[in-house]
Amino acid sequence: MSLPPVLETHALNVVRNTTRLIDSLSLSLSGGRVLALLGANGAGKSTLLAALAGEFAATSGSIRLNGKPLEVYTHESLAEIRALNAVEPPLTFSLSVFDFVSLGRPFSEPQSESVRGALAECHATQWVNRDAASLSSGELLRVQLARSLYQLGNAPNSLWLLDEPFAHLDLAQRDFVLKLLRQIATTRRWAIAFSTHEPRDAIAIADEALLLRRGAAIAYGAPSAVLTNEQLTQCFETQLEYTS
Amino acid sequence: MFAEPVAPSRSRSFAKTLSIALGVLSLVSVLSLGVGTYPISWGDFLSGSLGDTERSVLLSLRAPRVLAALAAGATFGVAGAAMQSLFRNALAEPGLLGVPTAAALGAATSLVFLSANSSFSLWPGALIGASVAMFALLAFIQRQHHGATAQLLLIGVALNAACAAGLALVTSLATEAQLRTLAFWMLGSFSNQSWGAVAAMISVSLLAMAMLLRDSRSLGALALGERTAKTLGVSLRGLRARVAIACAFAVAIVTAFCGSVAFIGLAGPHIARLLVGAQPSRVLPLAAVIGALLCVIADVIARALAAPVELPVGAITSFIGVPILLALVVSNARLRAERL
Incomplete structure (x- = not known):
C-alpha cells in the first residue's frame, strides 16, 4: 500500500477581482521531498504558498493534504501538520x-x-x-x-511552507538554512516547499522546482531540467545567462 | 561590548508575583476602609465595638466604595491588557480609544432624551455607546493590514473627538439636575455606590475576566502577527468578537457607575509586563490586580489628600497614568532607534 502524497493540488485556480493569480496549477509533493518555487516578483509564489497553507479558499480546483481536502481540516488540526x-x-x-x-x-x-x-x-x-x-x-x-x-x-508527513526564507540571510546563514x-x-x-529568487537554492537542495509566470507553471520537474537558461529567460522575459 | 538584552522566562516567578500582588491588594483594601473624613478606629473595629455611625459609614459608604474601586480597576486593567494584545499595540486602552467617552455619550443621551434619572438606569445607554465604539474600532482595524499603529490611534482620537462633541451637544440640552449627574461622568468617582451597583460591577468584571482569560493563549499567539497566529490554529474572527464584547461590556458598566477612570487600562498592564513578561496568560490576571490596586490607592488619595473636600478620582489616576504613558513612549522610541 502506498501513501498518498503529502501535498497534491489539481487544476488549482485563484482569482481575485478578475485577476488570475494562480492558473490551473497541478502539483504533487511526497514526504521527504523538497520543492522550490521560483518566478518573478508578483508571479504568484506567495499566493500559492498562502493557498497551500489554507489561508484562503481556492477559486476552483482542489488541494489535498495527506489525501484529504484542505477544507475538512479545522484551524487547529491543520496547525498540527502544516x-x-x-x-x-x-x-x-x-x-x-x-x-x-x-x-x-x-x-x-x-x-x-x-x-x-x-x-x-x-x-x-x-x-x-x-x-x-x-x-x-x-x-x-x-x-x-x-x-x-x-x-x-x-x-x-507534515507540510512545511516557507515564503522566501533566505531573503535577508548572509551566505553562511543561507547555507545553514538550506x-x-x-x-x-x-x-x-x-x-x-519554499520560494526563492535564487536558482542556486533550488539546485542545492530541492528535489523539484516549479517555475511560475503569472500564476501558471512554465516548467515543473527536476531543478536541473527546470532551471535552464531558456526557461529562466522565458520566465523573467529578459535574456538571462544564468547556468553554464 | 553591549550587554545582550535579556527577557528571562518568568513563569516560575509568576505565581509568586501574583500572590504578593494579591496580598498587597488585600492589605491596602482593608486599610483603606479606615481612611476618610470620618475616622474609624481599628481597635474598635477589631474588638467589634463600633458605634452605629461608624458601622453605617463602614457598611454603606466605605465598603461599597472600596469594592467599586476594586471592580473598576480590575476591569480597566484586564481590558487594557487584552486590547493591547488584540490590537498589537502598546497604547491601546479603553480610554485612549474613546470607549469611555462613547459610553458617556450613550449614557448622556439616555439621560437627556429618555429621562433616565439615576446612575443605575444609565448603564444600558453606556453599554450601547461603548459597544458601538468598540465595533467601529474593530471594523476599521480589520480593513488595515498589520502594523496599523498610527491609524488605530488616529481612529481612537477621531472617535473620542466625535463622542466628546456629541456629549457637548447633548449636554447643552440638559436640565440643571441632569447636568449635575453628567458632571459626575467627566470627573469619575467611586463614592455613593449602592450595593446593587457594586454587585453589578463585580459580577460583570469577573465575567469579563473569565472570558478574557479563556482567550489568553490565543491573544498570546497574536504577538506573532495575525497571519502567523492563524496558521498556528487561532480562530481570529471569534477571538476579536469575544474580546471586544467582554471589554465593551465591562468598561461600559464600570463607566456607567464610576464615570471615566483614566489611564488604569494603560498603567496596569504595563506594570504587569515589567514584572512577569509579555505573555497574556500572565499579564491579564496581574494587570487586573495591579489595576485594582492603583484604583484603591487613587481613591484613598482622592478622599484623604484634601479632606473633607473630595478630589475627582479620574484626575488622580491621570496623575499616576500620564508619567507612565510618557515613560513608555520615550522608552519605546529609544528601543526602536536601537533596533535600527
Whole structure:
C-alpha cells in the first residue's frame, strides 16, 4: 500500500477581482521531498504558498493534504501538520526566545525539552533567554524556523511552507538554512516547499522546482531540467545567462 | 561590548508575583476602609465595638466604595491588557480609544432624551455607546493590514473627538439636575455606590475576566502577527468578537457607575509586563490586580489628600497614568532607534 502524497493540488485556480493569480496549477509533493518555487516578483509564489497553507479558499480546483481536502481540516488540526514561515510584523512587546518558540503550540503548556531541542536544531540555543525583539533578522529567522519545528514536532508527513526564507540571510546563514531544510525533509519525511529568487537554492537542495509566470507553471520537474537558461529567460522575459 | 538584552522566562516567578500582588491588594483594601473624613478606629473595629455611625459609614459608604474601586480597576486593567494584545499595540486602552467617552455619550443621551434619572438606569445607554465604539474600532482595524499603529490611534482620537462633541451637544440640552449627574461622568468617582451597583460591577468584571482569560493563549499567539497566529490554529474572527464584547461590556458598566477612570487600562498592564513578561496568560490576571490596586490607592488619595473636600478620582489616576504613558513612549522610541 502506498501513501498518498503529502501535498497534491489539481487544476488549482485563484482569482481575485478578475485577476488570475494562480492558473490551473497541478502539483504533487511526497514526504521527504523538497520543492522550490521560483518566478518573478508578483508571479504568484506567495499566493500559492498562502493557498497551500489554507489561508484562503481556492477559486476552483482542489488541494489535498495527506489525501484529504484542505477544507475538512479545522484551524487547529491543520496547525498540527502544516507550518508556514512568512514575513512577520515586529513584536509589540519583548518576548523571550523560549516563549517565542513555545508559541508554536499556543494552546498547550510549553514542553521545555522540545523547545530547546528545536532551538538546538536551528543552532539557536544560545539565544533562549534573549528578547526576541532584539534579534537580528538572520537570528530571528532561525528562531522562527525553530518555532515551526516545535509546532510540528516529529509528526511524519507534515507540510512545511516557507515564503522566501533566505531573503535577508548572509551566505553562511543561507547555507545553514538550506542544509537544515534538506536534513529535516530527509530525516522526518516532511514535504517542504519554499520560494526563492535564487536558482542556486533550488539546485542545492530541492528535489523539484516549479517555475511560475503569472500564476501558471512554465516548467515543473527536476531543478536541473527546470532551471535552464531558456526557461529562466522565458520566465523573467529578459535574456538571462544564468547556468553554464 | 553591549550587554545582550535579556527577557528571562518568568513563569516560575509568576505565581509568586501574583500572590504578593494579591496580598498587597488585600492589605491596602482593608486599610483603606479606615481612611476618610470620618475616622474609624481599628481597635474598635477589631474588638467589634463600633458605634452605629461608624458601622453605617463602614457598611454603606466605605465598603461599597472600596469594592467599586476594586471592580473598576480590575476591569480597566484586564481590558487594557487584552486590547493591547488584540490590537498589537502598546497604547491601546479603553480610554485612549474613546470607549469611555462613547459610553458617556450613550449614557448622556439616555439621560437627556429618555429621562433616565439615576446612575443605575444609565448603564444600558453606556453599554450601547461603548459597544458601538468598540465595533467601529474593530471594523476599521480589520480593513488595515498589520502594523496599523498610527491609524488605530488616529481612529481612537477621531472617535473620542466625535463622542466628546456629541456629549457637548447633548449636554447643552440638559436640565440643571441632569447636568449635575453628567458632571459626575467627566470627573469619575467611586463614592455613593449602592450595593446593587457594586454587585453589578463585580459580577460583570469577573465575567469579563473569565472570558478574557479563556482567550489568553490565543491573544498570546497574536504577538506573532495575525497571519502567523492563524496558521498556528487561532480562530481570529471569534477571538476579536469575544474580546471586544467582554471589554465593551465591562468598561461600559464600570463607566456607567464610576464615570471615566483614566489611564488604569494603560498603567496596569504595563506594570504587569515589567514584572512577569509579555505573555497574556500572565499579564491579564496581574494587570487586573495591579489595576485594582492603583484604583484603591487613587481613591484613598482622592478622599484623604484634601479632606473633607473630595478630589475627582479620574484626575488622580491621570496623575499616576500620564508619567507612565510618557515613560513608555520615550522608552519605546529609544528601543526602536536601537533596533535600527
